[in-house]
């Protein structure tokens with residue numbers, strides 16, 4: 441039975457709840473993000489549904505979205521089969537340790553700059569090789585290996601071999617293409633994994649996670665064997681040291697180490713690559729924006745040295761380009777799902793303990809009512825005030841509160857350095873006769889269909 445004062449929503453049918461209606465809406469609309477828009481238009485900014493036995497609330501309106509992200513009662517992640525079958529059936533989160541180590545390893549140290557600069561040189565080298573040929577490049581293929589390299593270095597302190605990278609890249613691609621952040625059929629109807637494990641996505645889900653975890657496991661084993669002062673320090677090394685100190689007397693364990701590395705890889709790869717894909721798609725479609733960004737780079741940095749993340753305050757227009765692209769992509773995404781840890785309220789409605797809350801950023805980043813004029817239009821200037829970057833309070837692409845993204849500093853630095861360096865060196869134009877289309881593809885986070893550009897040296 442529907443709890444009293446549960447948010448309004450579609451009718452619940454026996455056993456399946458609202459699953460059929462949601463499936464049909466999804467088919468008609470194309471993306472779950474648009475489904476939430478449709479539901480919000482009908483029922484309001486907080487919509488209650490039941491899928492299988494699970495209560496889920498879609499949060500759409502900007503006031504409710506903010507309340508969702510900031511309220512302690514909703515600070516947990518789901519603990520269902522979808523969450524636990526990736527982490528050995530159990531989970532204790534160690535976010536504090538992760539944040540501390542990420543800061544130690546690279547976020548506030550020159551090492552991050554070094555990693556980014558080296559990756560940048562590699563990307564520029566790859567593009568130069570194509571220019572010697574016909575200058576036509578698949579833009580979306582440019583970034584994944586380099587983003588994985590930065591995440592790999594963060595975890596292990598070093599790069600991996602080309603062969604290992606191929607293995608990791610393939611596994612991560614399968615992850616991005618096949619696993620939506622909002623869940624799969626088997627986590628709404630867990631019994632299906634015994635009846636039709638292929639059809640309900642369970643086998644795909646488990647096998648992809650096994651591949652990524654096998655890769656991380658191999659790395660942990662290697663790093664244990666070569667432990668010593670000569671070892672360059674990454675997150676795994678710091679964690680192993682901690683394990684040695686606590687010696688089984690705490691929640692630190694090798695399983696937790698694998699699960700945390702899995703989180704970093706899965707949360708950091710797809711999001712950063714897809715954001716870069718969108719930045720360059722919009723730059724191709726708006727040559728005037730590209731030119732303005734290049735003029736800013738030329739006047740502030742010139743061509744004599746590559747941009748670094750320290751240049752961000754002096755390149756506000758480039759930052760605006762990045763933020764405007766982030767708005768248009770994350771506006772079609774969901775924040776990582778939350779779970780109510782106790783009975784609570786949201787927007788005045790009753791939210792029972794255990795309810796899953798899916799925050800759709802569409803109502804906050806892509807809606808006129810949230811203060812965005814012509815929200816579908818790409819307009820970097822909306823983030824500019826008196827020549828300075830100005831980010832509205834309700835623009836929170838990395839979430840907020842205690843569950844805020846731990847990779848924000850790295851992601852922002854990475855995207856900025858790649859965009860500024862490539863615009864400093866190259867011109868990106870549409871391939872004559874085939875301009876790219878803004879076509880969003882659903883995945884772990886929204887992505888753009890692969891597209892090509894004609895690149896020339898400036």
Ligand code: HEM
Pocket residue numbers: 509517535703704705707708709711712715770774775776837838839840841842843844845846847848850851
């Ligand atoms: C453009 C790139 C990125 C975007 C847009 C993004 C966005 C987000 C968002 C919206 C959340 C959920 C926050 C919430 O629930 O309030 C999140 C969580 C998270 N992100 Fe990111 N992220 C990005 C890059 C990264 C990178 C590079 C890393 C790793 C170095 C990372 C690691 C994480 C982790 C581990 C969490 C889970 C935090 C928790 O559960 O408390 N992210 N991210």
